[in-house]
Amino acid sequence: MPVVCEMSHVCERGTPTLAGLAKPIDHISTEEDYEMKRAGLALIGMLLAGSAACAQSDVPILSGALAFLGANNGGSPTYQPIIAPVLVAPLGDHFVVESRADVQGFIFRENGNTGPYNGIFAASLDYLQLDYIANPHLTVTVGRFLTPFNMYNERLSAVWITNLQQAPIIFTIGTRTSASSNGAMVRGVAIDHPNWTLTYTAYVSALTTTENLQAGRAAGGRAGLFLPHQGFEVGASYQRFLQSGDFNVSGMYLVWEPPQIPLDVRAEYAHSPGGQGYWLEGAYRLASSRDTTTWLSRVQAIARVQQYFKGNPTPEDLLPSADVNQFDVGLNYYLTHNIRLNGSYGRQYSSAGNANIWSFQITYRFLFPAWPGGHQ
Amino acid sequence: MKLTLITLLSMVLLICSLGAFAVPQSPAPGQKPAKAVTSKAQKVDPGEQRFKQNCGRCHNPPDSLSPREVKAVLQHMRVRAMLTAEDEQLILKYLAP
Numbered sequence: 444m445p446v447v448c449e450m451s452h453v454c455e456r457g458t459p460t461l462a463g464l465a466k467p468i469d470h471i472s473t474e475e476d477y478e479m480k481r482a483g484l485a486l487i488g489m490l491l492a493g494s495a496a497c498a499q500s501d502v503p504i505l506s507g508a509l510a511f512l513g514a515n516n517g518g519s520p521t522y523q524p525i526i527a528p529v530l531v532a533p534l535g536d537h538f539v540v541e542s543r544a545d546v547q548g549f550i551f552r553e554n555g556n557t558g559p560y561n562g563i564f565a566a567s568l569d570y571l572q573l574d575y576i577a578n579p580h581l582t583v584t585v586g587r588f589l590t591p592f593n594m595y596n597e598r599l600s601a602v603w604i605t606n607l608q609q610a611p612i613i614f615t616i617g618t619r620t621s622a623s624s625n626g627a628m629v630r631g632v633a634i635d636h637p638n639w640t641l642t643y644t645a646y647v648s649a650l651t652t653t654e655n656l657q658a659g660r661a662a663g664g665r666a667g668l669f670l671p672h673q674g675f676e677v678g679a680s681y682q683r684f685l686q687s688g689d690f691n692v693s694g695m696y697l698v699w700e701p702p703q704i705p706l707d708v709r710a711e712y713a714h715s716p717g718g719q720g721y722w723l724e725g726a727y728r729l730a731s732s733r734d735t736t737t738w739l740s741r742v743q744a745i746a747r748v749q750q751y752f753k754g755n756p757t758p759e760d761l762l763p764s765a766d767v768n769q770f771d772v773g774l775n776y777y778l779t780h781n782i783r784l785n786g787s788y789g790r791q792y793s794s795a796g797n798a799n800i801w802s803f804q805i806t807y808r809f810l811f812p813a814w815p816g817g818h819q
Numbered sequence: 820m821k822l823t824l825i826t827l828l829s830m831v832l833l834i835c836s837l838g839a840f841a842v843p844q845s846p847a848p849g850q851k852p853a854k855a856v857t858s859k860a861q862k863v864d865p866g867e868q869r870f871k872q873n874c875g876r877c878h879n880p881p882d883s884l885s886p887r888e889v890k891a892v893l894q895h896m897r898v899r900a901m902l903t904a905e906d907e908q909l910i911l912k913y914l915a916p
Contacts, residue, residue, distance in 0.1 A: 502887040504895075531895040539894040576897065579904035597899070604877050635903045642901045671872040700876055707876075780882045810881060812888055 503532035503813035507543070508603040510806040517791075517798030522550040527569075527602050530813065542571040543601075567655045569623055579635070584628040587656065591628065591644040591665050592617030592680045593694045593711045603808045606743070607771050607787050609800060611722040612751040615761040616713035617682050617692045620659035624648030642667045642678075650686060660685040663692075674700035680713075687759065690716050705730055705740070717760035720751035720767075726775075743775040745787070765795040773802075781808045866913025869906045886915035 507528040514521050525547040532540045550562040572586035589597045596618050599605050614622075628646035645664040651657055662685065667678030675698070682692040694713035700706070705728035712721040724747040730740030748770045756762040773787030782805070789800035870880065874896060884892060889911060897907050 501890055502885075504888050504891045529895075531891045533891050533894045539891075539898065541895055541898070574894075574898045576894070582898050584898070598877055630898070630901060632901055632903050635905070640903065671869075674872065674876075698876065702871070777879070780879065810884075810888075810892075812885075 501533040501535070503530065504810060505530055505813045506808075506810040508601070508806050508808045510602045510804055512608055512802065512804040514608070514800070514802040516800050517796070519555040520552060522548075524548045525602055532813070537576050539574045539576070540572070541574065543569040545569050567621070579631075580633060581629060581631045584630065585626075587623055587625050587658070588628055588646070590618045590622055590624045590648070590661075590663075590682075591630070591646060592663065592682055592692070593665070593696045593713060594667075594678065594698065594709070595696075595711060596622050599709070602804075603783070603806050606724065606726050606745045606775060606785075607747055607773050607789075608785060608802045608804050609771065609787070609789065611711065611720075611747075612749055612763065612767055612769065613711065613713045613718075613720040613722065616715045616717070616719070617663075617680060617694055619684065619692075619760060621657040623656075623658055624661065625651045625656065625658040638670065638672060640669045640671070642669065667696075672702070674698075674702050687757070703732075705732060715760070716754050717756035718751060718754040718762045720749060722747055722749035741777040743777075745771075745773040745775065747771045763793065763795065765793050768792040769800075771800070782806070783808070864913055866909040866911075869909045870913055873900055873902055873906055874910070881914070884914055889915040 505528060507526070510523075510525040510527070512523040512525060514523075525545070527543060527545050529543045530541065534540065544566065545568075546564075546566045548562055548564055550560055552558050553561050568587060570586070570588045572584050572588045575583045577583060589600075591597055595611060595614060600610065600614075600622070624646055626646060626648040628644060630644040631642070632640050633643050634641040643664065643666050645662075647662045648658050648660060650660040661682055663680065663682030665678060665680040667676055669676040677697050678695065680692075680694040680696070684690050684692060692713070692715040694711060696711045697709070699708040707726040708724070709726075710721065710723040713719065724745065726743050726745045728740055729742045729744065730737065732740075734740060749768075751763060751767040751769075753762070753764065753766050756764060769789055769791040771787055771789035773785060776784045778784060785802070785804040785806070787800075787802050789802075791798045791800060874880070877900075881892070893902070893907050893911055893914075896902055902910070
């Protein structure tokens, strides 16, 4: 397993998955494993039974993406075929079961940039959750869900959405362990005003060491203020990590997408005892509006800067052991509606060594009904 | 610190320069003139507007969806993107009129 740890810093968006696999398991419990698997099977059974019952009115959908990612980090080439299926099954008007898995290969050279190629296979369940939409202001979620810390993990980490394939350096702050939580969450729109909305999320998660279902014991929340007419959102996150000595993690995020021009500006800041940092990303479609009718409007230029300042990181933090400054530039091109090409170059400056980071990805996004006839 | 300033300055310059491209362009063949587009924009479907404000922040509009698929998609996004009940209804009418 140490090789996985070594590779985790170059494993693009798969970092949490592979890192999760590499994490030493401190409290292996056969009974706990059994209970987790039984709970998972029960949830899947409920999903299938419920979906069949509602088949006439609500068609479950199978969505997600296929992707192939090639990267070169400091001279070490890696290749990752990725399948990320998403299943959504509404159960009437108030319940919905949703799930996303992440199945990927990781091909790398044995000694980093020399030697024969080796490959490993990793599969993980990003989320499998039952949502109860209680009322316009409250949704209750139980199961496994993406840890709602800042916005990257929940909104941008999907392979078909993220603009740059390398996750931000501070991504593991607040999403430590596997980027997913096992427990319960409440969320919704607290105040819905025509000119602004106030959203909230609060959650608790239990320690889970079952392979591919790891989660940390933690509790936290997030609040966000969204101004729809200005396309502006700002929010803050807090988490209390209730293991490894208990510590606080906090963060802030900002999104600005002016309606008049196809520019997306996003930024996050996160702080933990292991370190702190920020990233700021701008993405611009080469058009005068957000439509994608011309070939030039399907090109998106991206730039991101990020800085990381080391604190007292432990191996479980999956944070760099030295301060890091990095910039990335990239291009997205939407070949058709569902196929996207990405290319990017980044330069990392660190006292541990500077590095060039190249990446290329092709992504195919799919969405179809989970059974025949649903598209009619 | 010097590097920080340089990178931040570069980012600001990049965003500003990209913004400079955001001037109205000549209409493509088959497109209506800018004035017509403006008048159309004033009568924009509220569902389309909600879609752009909420869903379009992260991804492109879906290619095609049947009314039965739309319900699953919207319930999924209502939870994930924290859409309001009104957003959900308006976007549902927009995607599956």
